[in-house]
Amino acid sequence: MKQNIQNMLKTVCFITLLMGLLILASYIFEPKNNYKEFGMNEIEANGILGEKEETIDVVVVGDSETYSAISPMQLWEEHGMTSYVCGTSGQPMNLSLQFVETVFERQSPKVIIMETNAIYRKNDIGSFLLSRVESAFSIFQYHDRWKSITANDFGGKVNYTYTNDYKGYRYNAKIASSSKKDYMIQTDQTQTIPTANILCLNKIASLCEKNNATLLLVSTPSSKNWNYQKHNGIQEYADEKGLCYLDMNLINDEILINWKKDTRDKGDHLNYTGAKKVSNYLGNYLKDNYNLNDYRGQGEYSSWDKSLKKYKKLISKNM
Numbered sequence: 486m487k488q489n490i491q492n493m494l495k496t497v498c499f500i501t502l503l504m505g506l507l508i509l510a511s512y513i514f515e516p517k518n519n520y521k522e523f524g525m526n527e528i529e530a531n532g533i534l535g536e537k538e539e540t541i542d543v544v545v546v547g548d549s550e551t552y553s554a555i556s557p558m559q560l561w562e563e564h565g566m567t568s569y570v571c572g573t574s575g576q577p578m579n580l581s582l583q584f585v586e587t588v589f590e591r592q593s594p595k596v597i598i599m600e601t602n603a604i605y606r607k608n609d610i611g612s613f614l615l616s617r618v619e620s621a622f623s624i625f626q627y628h629d630r631w632k633s634i635t636a637n638d639f640g641g642k643v644n645y646t647y648t649n650d651y652k653g654y655r656y657n658a659k660i661a662s663s664s665k666k667d668y669m670i671q672t673d674q675t676q677t678i679p680t681a682n683i684l685c686l687n688k689i690a691s692l693c694e695k696n697n698a699t700l701l702l703v704s705t706p707s708s709k710n711w712n713y714q715k716h717n718g719i720q721e722y723a724d725e726k727g728l729c730y731l732d733m734n735l736i737n738d739e740i741l742i743n744w745k746k747d748t749r750d751k752g753d754h755l756n757y758t759g760a761k762k763v764s765n766y767l768g769n770y771l772k773d774n775y776n777l778n779d780y781r782g783q784g785e786y787s788s789w790d791k792s793l794k795k796y797k798k799l800i801s802k803n804m
Contacts, residue, residue: 525647530571532649533588540786541592542777543568545653545703546584546689547600548576553754554705555598557652558796559764561789564772565779570653576603578685585689589696596775597693599686601704601719601732602711608681650792651799656757658803663744663752665708669734675721676714683722690726699775704732705763706742708752731770733763740766757800 525531529552533541543566545551551572560566571584581603588594678686693700702723704711711734723730733740740762744752747759755763771777780786 527573528647529649529653529655530573530584532647532653533569533571534591534645535648536569536592537785538591539593541567541569541588541594543596543598543771544585544588544592544594545570545572545598545600546576546581547572547598547603548606549574549754550602550705550707550710551600552653552655553657553749553756554600554760554763555767556654556760556764556796558650558654558793559761560768560771561781562793563765564768564777565781566768566771566777567780567786567789568652572600572653575606577606578603578608578682582685582688585692589692589698593696594698595777596699596701596771597689598701598703599689601702601715602707604678604682604686604719605676605715606679606682608679608685648788650795652792654760656799656803657749657754658757659749660746660756661749661751662746663708663748665752666744668708668711668752669713669716672713673717674714675717676712678718678722686722690728700728702728702730703767704730704734706733706737706740706755706759708744708748710753729774731767733766736766757803 533544543557543560545555545568549572552570555568555570557566557568557570560568571588573580581599585597588597690700692698702719704716704719716732716735719732720730722728742748742755742759742762747755747762749756780789
């Protein structure tokens, strides 16, 4: 019995020491600013860290479909909404969850939009569990920073100062037509969502409920990635959880995507003209269905007007 107690105490001491070392290492390796030179990953998406706290009402998470299709600057110009796209290329649901967790630490968004293409990306329980460890201990996420560690990393405070002028949207006016038009062929078949992604979605939904935010599932137009089987899978999940689901692939008579002109890579992603149409529809949808403020003309949000000028200059320069 005495030996068992001693072994148990040794185990507890070892775990405590290990946890302490992980916490200390995570603090040292965590980027102290969100610029790339400080070691921050995905700076466009992480630009939300530099936004003034409690100022973002709509946050979008998902893969490259998000930053290709949704323009926060257009939502600002047309409705005065403050939104940010935390989209990354090939974003797995594990990372979508991490972004949502990070957002709620600094912001109180009224709406979290989950772009659904990421929901069907391959994932497994092992990757999900590993992502939970990485979320708890940033040393695992930023272990490659050992080459750029400075004295400031041992005692400096975290101070995020970078903000992205386009709020995560990535402008692209290239045109590469898609020959696929009738890709949403109605069927009763359903594509199964990976179990690990269901766990991530459930966690995101729980975080939204806990933080008084609405989770909105959105499928942006993609003739290459989307189909009716996937639609049915998302609709089934939405119905089960009591969530709203907006599938833009089924309402092209309203959005009017022209697959000859509005895609930059043959139907995979939208280009600027496609994003303009999606953002216009989405802005009106958000205005009609959610109680979102119009901050235009308020001094506290003057930086958004400055960003809008840069955005419009970018567009006029490339059109």
